[in-house]
Amino acid sequence: MKKITDMLRCLSVFSLLVLTGCWSSHEIEELGLTFAMGIDKGSETALEKKFDKMGGDYPKKDRITMIYQYVNEQAAGSKASGGGGSPQKSYFNIYETGDSLQQISAEVALRLDRPIFSPHLKVIVVAGELLRTYSLEELLDQPLRDNEIRPSSLVLVTRGKAKDTLNLKETGEMPAFRLRKIVENEYKTKKVLPPVTLAKLTGKMRSGSSFLIQNVVGADGEVKYAGAAAINGKNNKLIGYLDEEDLEGVMWITGQGKGGAVKSYDTKAKKLNAFAVETINSNIKPVVKGGRLSFQVNVESEGHLAENWNTAEKAFDNKFLERVEKNTAQTVKKQMEQITKKMQRQYKADLAGFGNQLRIKHPRLWKKLKKNWDQTFTDIPIKYHVQITIKDYGTVGDQ
Template sequence: MKQSLNNIRPLFVSLSVLLFLSLTGCWSTREIEEQSLSIGLAFDKGKKSFIEKELNEKKEGYYSKKDLITSTYQFITPEVASSITKKAGPQQKSYINVSETGDSVHQMIRELSLKIENPIISNHMKVIVISEDLAKSYNLGQLLDQVLRDNEIRPSCLVLISKGRASKTLETKTAGEIPAFRLVGIVENAYRTARILPTISQIKVESKIHSGSSFLLQKVLSVNGQVKFSGAAVINGKTHKMTGFLNEEELEGVTWITGKGKGGVVKSYDKETGQQIVYEIVSMKSRIKPRVKGNNLSFDVNIESEGRLSETWVVPGDPFKNEFLKKAEKSSEKEVKRLVKNVVEKMQKEYQVDVAGFGNQLRIENPKVWKKVKKDWDQTFSETPVNYNVKLTIENYGTSGSTKK
């Protein structure tokens, strides 16, 4: 037995050596600070850079193209990349933006190799911003075709529409701040407001495009290096182009219809005094119920929410009394109903698109009817009656109030 073990031992040693050789790591990789780490991308209508104008005037070193689109890539600086942090020091430039103009997204990114020293990698791309001018002019499926095919860019990459030039959203005047990360960070505030759409990634955009459904993309406004999420762009399911927009209040109405809000407030006014009452959303749920009677179709939107009375300017007003709480609930319900009715009217009358999921609910609950109407669903929806039922319940009103009976 001992002799047998002695014979096996050299075999184990040989196997161990072979295993160690297979664990030598990625010998063909390059250090992260030797890469151009792309984290943001903006698409605008074509605008030549100073270098391109200079080359064009001298007619040298220029490649054949049409100046249709300007792509702006945001890269983390090598110092930030090597530290693997989201913010650099106060005196340190955290990012660089490089632009190229052309008519092929892939060709433009290859042209960037003539401007920057390190190879470009896009595995950590966080956000793609498209200007509204471009979104109105081009089919999003064509515009995003290259990034959807690129196996380097993750399908979870966020897609936004900008008011004005998209490249401006990738700029900031705050030292150490990285604009692409800032945009992604704002999305995380959805639990604080009903005016931020659930994350729309590029894979979701691709799915909507293939399904032929109309949908919304979050809109972002940039002024002097500061940004704000402001409403949503309406993307038509047939043309795949931006056909209009919803303002912040209208987007809030869509959130109530879908029931996908995680937080926010409803500001209403007391009927008797005209003073403010503020209801804070703790939870919300909504159900869109299709009603089919013969050839007639309608929808019921049933909305329920629990929340708290977070602020009241009503004098006199006693939150400790059920009578006052019921009045506050009715006032808030009236405001939610107004938000919902207004946005449905805009969808049906002005844009004639369904971007709130009415058609999807019909498909789920009555597939036979859906099969008949899906081809021209947006038009059918624009002529379909919608009824609303809103129930808000104040579960908490804090400790401020009168204790007098």
Template sequence: MRRIKKGFMICCCMSILFTGGCWDSIEIDDIGLAVGVGVDNQENSINGQTPEFTIQFVIPKALAGENGGGGTKEEAFHNLTIEETSLFEGGREASTISSRSPNYSHLKVLIISKEAAQSINLLQLMNFFFRDHEIRRTVHVLISEEKASEILSLKGAQDPIPALNLLYITENMETKTAKMPPKLSLGDFSEKMSASSSFMVQKVQKHKEEVQIIGAAVIKGKTQKMIGELDEDETFGINCITGEATAGAVTGVDKETDKIIAYEIDSLKSSIKPKVNGEDISFTVNINTEGRLSEDWIPNSDAFKEKFIRNAEKEVEREFKRLMEAGLTKTQQDLKVDVAGFGESLRINKPKVWKKVKKNWEERFPEASIDINVKVKIRQFQTQGRKMNK
């Protein structure tokens, strides 16, 4: 019996040695958690091509509501700006300034200023982000109107950390508005740049003392730089063509009364059909959308009358078409880039033709004729009408 007890005690003592916890654990307060990175041009850079990096760190104690010395409330973040030719070297220099070197495993957003995006080769600039083992490919990329360092200093009314505030706003595109392009991850950015494709990036700007994400920056695949931008209407129009406008509102105007009709998108489907006639390439865009009549200012309007609903649908269809034509005019004629996927539709439906034109597609694209057809179906009229059976 004594031998059994003795053996049991020895086993217990041995188990304690192997269950003593993580020997290499690090307290979260000792880690320099970087949640945002901003890229600007250095003021005295040569040819405007020398980047300046701003790293945003989270301060866990302040985020948890603890007070700093002197009883004053600490900021929940700290920005560190470094002037180096590479972010990797900048991270090493950060270690000479701060006791906590940057840890990018929780990086959420990457902001590139408009000025930097227009002058620096973005594929070369993003090399560090593509290769670093800590950085996830889900990091969101944005282009800023102002300096990226300034955007990273603007807190939201409800979110005390600017980088996280931006992250949450980018997600509204899917459920609230189509006046911004779909969020673009670092992985998406890498794929499009490697394929030399032109594409849109969400654009952020200062709005009073906060930030606003609206409109789009346009990156040209061949030059790998920003070549222009779309306003909110043009962005909405391109989102309709690509079928990404699954939420948001379109405001038409009644011809007879000159009063507004607000239509809320419930669903939207888009198809792009190419047609080839000899050397001529044309496309037809078909849009089908269903939604609800959310608001109208027409005197004595009656949503129970079929005539009123049909008229409202026509006015909304006309506004949809205007927005899409605005987006096409800007991208196809002014910027001369295909960001709406017309080339991809040609590749899928006419592979032999695509093989001939893919090398100089964006030179051919401005010559293509594009027809737009829109069909709007109002299914619900809120409290002033009935729900129609599908």
């Protein structure tokens, strides 16, 4: 009986140890919830310079300025309690300059009572200016190694300053959430790239193939997705930027677009029409003939007549619809040809995945060409064929 009692006591003590919880846990109120990170070219803020003069400096080079977007707990608390007074922004940004992301985050811990806590990080914005000097691998090595940061964090590049994309004039919304949610509007436009997260970026950087990352710009407290940044597959540095029309051309080539509109002009009446895209199917076909390589790209798209400025025409007239289809197809073909010309002559890089299709369909030939593929790509003939089908013309017909 005594042995049983002793055993029960031991089990009770052991149970208490198990139920004590995580020894390393922290209360949520003690953590600095960080939802966005920005990486700009190094430039100390006025506050940092004052700290330096008063002994707050340390050995470093001012290569990068990090922006950490914190939740403003005071604003959150005010909303929860229904408090009045002037509205506060739901976030605040901390700036710190240096040459090591890890050391910079440690410096932030010397300034705030809530150190950086990044498991909920939504987005990382990198200034494109930095990518002319440093590679993406160098700038994002620390976030990729950090087990605290989720691989699902979205990566964006900005043609301007990262800090401008992490500020909104509205008080109730966090820039990190808006930047992340704009991706969901891809069904409305072909100017939104499939999201490049930290997890996907790792594969792209190691593939050796050039690729695109969504470009975002900020001005006057507003943000906008504006084209894309082209990244060199060899060194993971910036090649240049694609504007919105360039990006749209790439999306037609790859068939990744899910929505949007194509504006064309009626060749007969010289009036504007708009075709609303519902589906896109693209087939990039490598053609090897007589030892020569070329590509044929066949694009098919269905949608509806969304806008017609030629009020004299009957929207359900077959001849009119055929004319709109033809004009729309010519517009799409022109977009694809324009960006192809830029890829081959200006950027000298395959940014639309032609090499990947060659790898899939002609692996032996790809093995021979992949080492210098971007250079080879500049001389390869590419032909486009576009088929547009208008399924309906909306609710307005013959009035």
